[in-house]
Amino acid sequence: MNLMDDIFIHPTSLVETQQIGRGTRIWAFTHIVKGARIGRWCNIGDHCVIEVGVKIADNVVIKHGNKIWEGVTLENGGFVGPSKFSATTTPPKPRCITQTKANYNTRQWLVTTRIHEGATIGAGAMIVAGTVIGEFSVVSAGAVVIHNVPPHALVSGNPGHIQGWVCQCGKLLKFHNQFARCSSCDVSYTKSNNRIKVATF
Amino acid sequence: MNLMDDIFIHPTSLVETQQIGRGTRIWAFTHIVKGARIGRWCNIGDHCVIEVGVKIADNVVIKHGNKIWEGVTLENGGFVGPSKFSATTTPPKPRCITQTKANYNTRQWLVTTRIHEGATIGAGAMIVAGTVIGEFSVVSAGAVVIHNVPPHALVSGNPGHIQGWVCQCGKLLKFHNQFARCSSCDVSYTKSNNRIKVATF
Amino acid sequence: MNLMDDIFIHPTSLVETQQIGRGTRIWAFTHIVKGARIGRWCNIGDHCVIEVGVKIADNVVIKHGNKIWEGVTLENGGFVGPSKFSATTTPPKPRCITQTKANYNTRQWLVTTRIHEGATIGAGAMIVAGTVIGEFSVVSAGAVVIHNVPPHALVSGNPGHIQGWVCQCGKLLKFHNQFARCSSCDVSYTKSNNRIKVATF
Numbered sequence: 001m002n003l004m005d006d007i008f009i010h011p012t013s014l015v016e017t018q019q020i021g022r023g024t025r026i027w028a029f030t031h032i033v034k035g036a037r038i039g040r041w042c043n044i045g046d047h048c049v050i051e052v053g054v055k056i057a058d059n060v061v062i063k064h065g066n067k068i069w070e071g072v073t074l075e076n077g078g079f080v081g082p083s084k085f086s087a088t089t090t091p092p093k094p095r096c097i098t099q100t101k102a103n104y105n106t107r108q109w110l111v112t113t114r115i116h117e118g119a120t121i122g123a124g125a126m127i128v129a130g131t132v133i134g135e136f137s138v139v140s141a142g143a144v145v146i147h148n149v150p151p152h153a154l155v156s157g158n159p160g161h162i163q164g165w166v167c168q169c170g171k172l173l174k175f176h177n178q179f180a181r182c183s184s185c186d187v188s189y190t191k192s193n194n195r196i197k198v199a200t201f
Numbered sequence: 202m203n204l205m206d207d208i209f210i211h212p213t214s215l216v217e218t219q220q221i222g223r224g225t226r227i228w229a230f231t232h233i234v235k236g237a238r239i240g241r242w243c244n245i246g247d248h249c250v251i252e253v254g255v256k257i258a259d260n261v262v263i264k265h266g267n268k269i270w271e272g273v274t275l276e277n278g279g280f281v282g283p284s285k286f287s288a289t290t291t292p293p294k295p296r297c298i299t300q301t302k303a304n305y306n307t308r309q310w311l312v313t314t315r316i317h318e319g320a321t322i323g324a325g326a327m328i329v330a331g332t333v334i335g336e337f338s339v340v341s342a343g344a345v346v347i348h349n350v351p352p353h354a355l356v357s358g359n360p361g362h363i364q365g366w367v368c369q370c371g372k373l374l375k376f377h378n379q380f381a382r383c384s385s386c387d388v389s390y391t392k393s394n395n396r397i398k399v400a401t402f
Numbered sequence: 403m404n405l406m407d408d409i410f411i412h413p414t415s416l417v418e419t420q421q422i423g424r425g426t427r428i429w430a431f432t433h434i435v436k437g438a439r440i441g442r443w444c445n446i447g448d449h450c451v452i453e454v455g456v457k458i459a460d461n462v463v464i465k466h467g468n469k470i471w472e473g474v475t476l477e478n479g480g481f482v483g484p485s486k487f488s489a490t491t492t493p494p495k496p497r498c499i500t501q502t503k504a505n506y507n508t509r510q511w512l513v514t515t516r517i518h519e520g521a522t523i524g525a526g527a528m529i530v531a532g533t534v535i536g537e538f539s540v541v542s543a544g545a546v547v548i549h550n551v552p553p554h555a556l557v558s559g560n561p562g563h564i565q566g567w568v569c570q571c572g573k574l575l576k577f578h579n580q581f582a583r584c585s586s587c588d589v590s591y592t593k594s595n596n597r598i599k600v601a602t603f
Contacts (some may be wrong), residue, residue, distance in 0.1 A: 012215060014414060014430055028215055028232045029248070046232050046250045046268075047431070049448045049466045064250045064268040066446075068464040124345070126326035126526035126544040135429045142327040142345030142359055144526070144544030144560075158345075158359045158544055158560045176559050229416055229433045247433050247451045247469075264559060265451045265469040298479040325528035325546070341544030343560055359546075359560045388481070 010046075019056065040074075063123075071129065072113045080115070081123040081141065094176050115152070118168065134169045152189070152196050165189070211247075240277075264324075265365065272330065275316045282324040282342065317352070319369065337369045353390070353397050366390070366397050412448075423460065441478075465525075473531065476517045483525040483543065518553070520570065538570050554591070554598050567591070567598050 008025040009015050015032045026032060028046040036087035038044070042056060050056065053070040058060030062068070062080045066183045070127035074080070111130035115121065117132045122141035127133065132148040139145055140156035140163075149155050154164040154172065167182035167189070174180055178191040179199070188199035209226040210216050216233045222241030229247040236253035237380045239245070243257060246265035251257065263269070263281045275281070313329035316322065320334045323342035328334065330373075333349040340346055341357035350356050354371065355365040358386060368383035368390070369382040375381055379392040380400070389400035411417050412429040417434045423442030429432060430448040431523065439453035440446070446456060447466035455472040463468070464482045476482070513532035517523065521535045524543035529535065534550040541547055542558035542565070551557050556566040556574065565577045569584035569591070576582055580593040581601070590601035 028250075029230050029431050029449070047230070047248050047266075047449050047467075049430075060289075065248075065266065065467065066450075125331070128525070128543050141329050143346070146543070157361075158546075159558075229451075230431050248431070248449050248467075266467065324530070342530050342548070345560075353580075357561075 008073070019027075026062075057117075069113075070113070071110050074115045075117040075119075077118045078115045079120045081121050081125065120170070136166065138166050138170065150195050152181075162194075165191070168198075228265075258262050258318075268316075270314075270330070272311050273316070276318040276320075276336075277321045279316045280321045281316070282322050282326065306316045321371070337367065339371065351396050364397075366392070369399075429466075457521075471515075471531070472533075473512050474517070475513045477519040477521075477537075479520045480517045481522045482517070483523050483527065521551075522572070538568065540568050540572065552597050564596075567593070 006022045007020055010026060010028045010030070012028045013026050013058055014032040017032050018033035019037040021038060023041035024038055025133055026044050026120055030044055030046060030048040032038065033052045033110060036050040036054045038050065039054045039058035039060065041058055042060045044050065044062045047065045049067045051068060051070045054068050055073045057074060057076040057124040059077045060074050069108055069168045097159070113127060113129050113131055114120045115133045116135040120174050121127065121133070121136045122139055124142045124144065125139045126144045127139070128146045131145055133139065133145070134149050134151035134153060136151060137149045137153045137155065140154065141161065142158045143160040144158040145155060145160045152165050153162045154166050155161065156163050165175070167185060167187055169182060169185040171182050171184040173189060175184060181188045189196045190199045207223045208221055209298045211227060211228045211229045211231070214227050214231040216227055217235035218233050218237045220238040222239060224242035225239055227245050228278065231245055231247060231249040233239065233251045234253045237251045237255045239251065239257045240259035240261065242259055245263045248266045249263055250268045252269060252271045255269050256274045258277040260277055261275050261279045261366045267281055271396060280297045284298055312334055314328060314330050317336040319337040320333055321339045322328065322334070323344065325343045326340045327345045329338070329347045332346055334340065334346070335352035335354060336353045337364050338350045338352060338356065340350060340361065341355065344357045344361040345359040346356060346361045353366050354363045355367050356362065359362050366376070368386060369372055370383060370386040372383050372385040374383060374390060376392055380389065390397045391400045408424045409422055411557060412428060412432070414430045415428050415432040417428055418436035419434050419438045421439040422588050423440060425443035427442055432446055432448060432450040432593050434440065434452045435454045438452040438456045440452065440458045441460035442461065443459035443460055444448040444462045446452065446464045449467045450464055451469045453472045454472060456470050456477045459476060459478040459481050461479045462476050462591070468482050477482045489575045515529060515531050515533055517535045518537040520538040522540045523529065524541055524545065526544045527541045528546045529541070530548045533547055535541065536551050536555060538553060539551045539555045539557065541551060541562065544554065545558045546560040547557060547562045554567050555564045557563065558565050567577070569575055569587060569589055571584060571587040573586040575584060577593055581590070583590045591598045
């Protein structure tokens with residue numbers, strides 16, 4: 001049941017890869033496909049599918065019911081909320097298998113989707129294939145993301161738009177004169193060209 | 202396979218609680234976590250997860266694929282449509298496990314979500330943690346609910362807004378001078394301050 | 403494990419129907435309910451449920467996590483993207499089992515939903531019961547479809563609206579004077595009354 005002593009694999013799950021880091025837990029009825037790579041101290045809920053070619057770094061939390069598709073990379077500390085997150089690497093306008101079968105084998109349809117360090121994907125969010133979700137950004141519950149999300153952005157709606165900016169700790173930031181200090185953890189940020197970054201003094 | 206003679210538990214499901222009322226049916230590949238409480242005559246579909254601490258009353262219908270999270274209470278006669286309903290009790294701005302681990306054990310992040318008697322959650326609706334879904338309200342298919350839903354309200358859209366009012370029987374009501382009588386079941390309602398209630402004569 | 407030599411049924415899946423055409427593959431933890439009919443060369447992913455009465459033709463691709471409900475018909479070559487597609491045949495305003503139990507047995511609530519040949523349902527789309535999805539149409543990721551979708555239409559948003567028109571091959575069409583030729587595959591189309599069809603010369 002365990003690849004190593006400190007990995008937990010639920011007896012009802014189906015784990016076909018050997019590449020799982022220590023401390024990681026895989027829960028019930030979840031399918032980890034051969035060729036997926038999962039780092040250390042991750043927590044992958046029930047009824048998930050982690051497809052061939054997916055790369056998941058360390059400390060990533062994936063809630064019940066997520067299906068993660070080939071081409072997706074999750075960096076350290078990502079949080080993927082429950083159930084409605086779908087990152088597909090199928091083409092933007094996929095067609096039936098008969099039409100795409102020749103195409104399928106070329107793998108030219110494969111695009112990459114990257115969830116950067118510390119990003120949060122809310123419950124029911126939808127991530128279109130090929131987008132980049134910036135570090136420490138927050139995709140709100142129910143948001144439909146069709147464009148790249150900048151670091152620390154808070155995105156919501158269908159289609160998703162930037163509604164604000166959030167600290168590494170998740171706190172909403174209030175900017176005055178392109179400058180904000182997090183009221184929770186005291187990290188400071190500067191804003192320029194509709195992008196923010198940690199202030200360096 | 203049965204806790205009692207009149208409970209049906211599908212052989213592929215994983216039921217860890219003893220607290221299931223009579224007449225309830227649990228379907229395939231569903232995981233009822235230890236500590237969940239489920240009432241009588243409920244019907245819980247395939248691929249569901251009912252988490253620790255969830256309370257489900259009597260006559261509740263939960264369609265395939267729903268994940269119900271700690272902190273959620275479903276009162277009598279709720280109907281939770283298929284697949285996209287997600288009630289999460291994780292914090293509004295959850296962060297990765299390394300950031301929240303200390304926080305996690307305090308359980309200060311736990312908020313409660315309550316689906317009141319007779320409410321209907323449409324297919325693909327998204328319910329944000331901490332909201333209250335009023336009695337006999339209808340959350341339309343695909344609605345993203347981020348605010349409390351008053352009793353008998355019909356909510357749709359992303360974000361969800363009140364589009365009208367519905368009878369206990371599910372029929373859309375037409376108000377004239379703050380008064381409506383259901384054309385289907387003859388129950389009467391009065392409206393005041395953008396809330397409705399059953400008329401008492 | 404196989405109904406016939408050239409059908410693949412994953413050992414963790416639960417297949418209760420005998421009506422599966424040759425070349426079809428059924429993947430992990432998927433439940434095909436008795437009475438469902440599935441054609442040839444289909445590919446049905448993990449954690450799906452195909453309900454009683456569902457009819458699926460040939461060459462249909464159904465990605466992980468889809469729940470297909472009684473009353474749904476999928477014609478040849480349909481592509482159902484991952485995870486958030488929900489076609490429910492429950493009534494538009496379903497109520498709890500106690501209220502609908504008498505109603506349930508009459509089956510008057512059953513409406514039909516038809517996905518025509520070659521249509522594409524994007525990741526996370528939501529299809530309301532009773533709608534018709536026209537041939538070779540594309541329902542974009544995250545779209546909430548509450549009206550019929552004409553053939554070749556591209557629909558997105560919540561609620562879904564027609565945003566453009568697509569070729570059989572999936573390419574977006576540009577119309578000039580009610581006429582378009584696909585830049586990818588050279589098929590020509592005419593437009594009339596906000597509907598398009600293949601041009602005949």
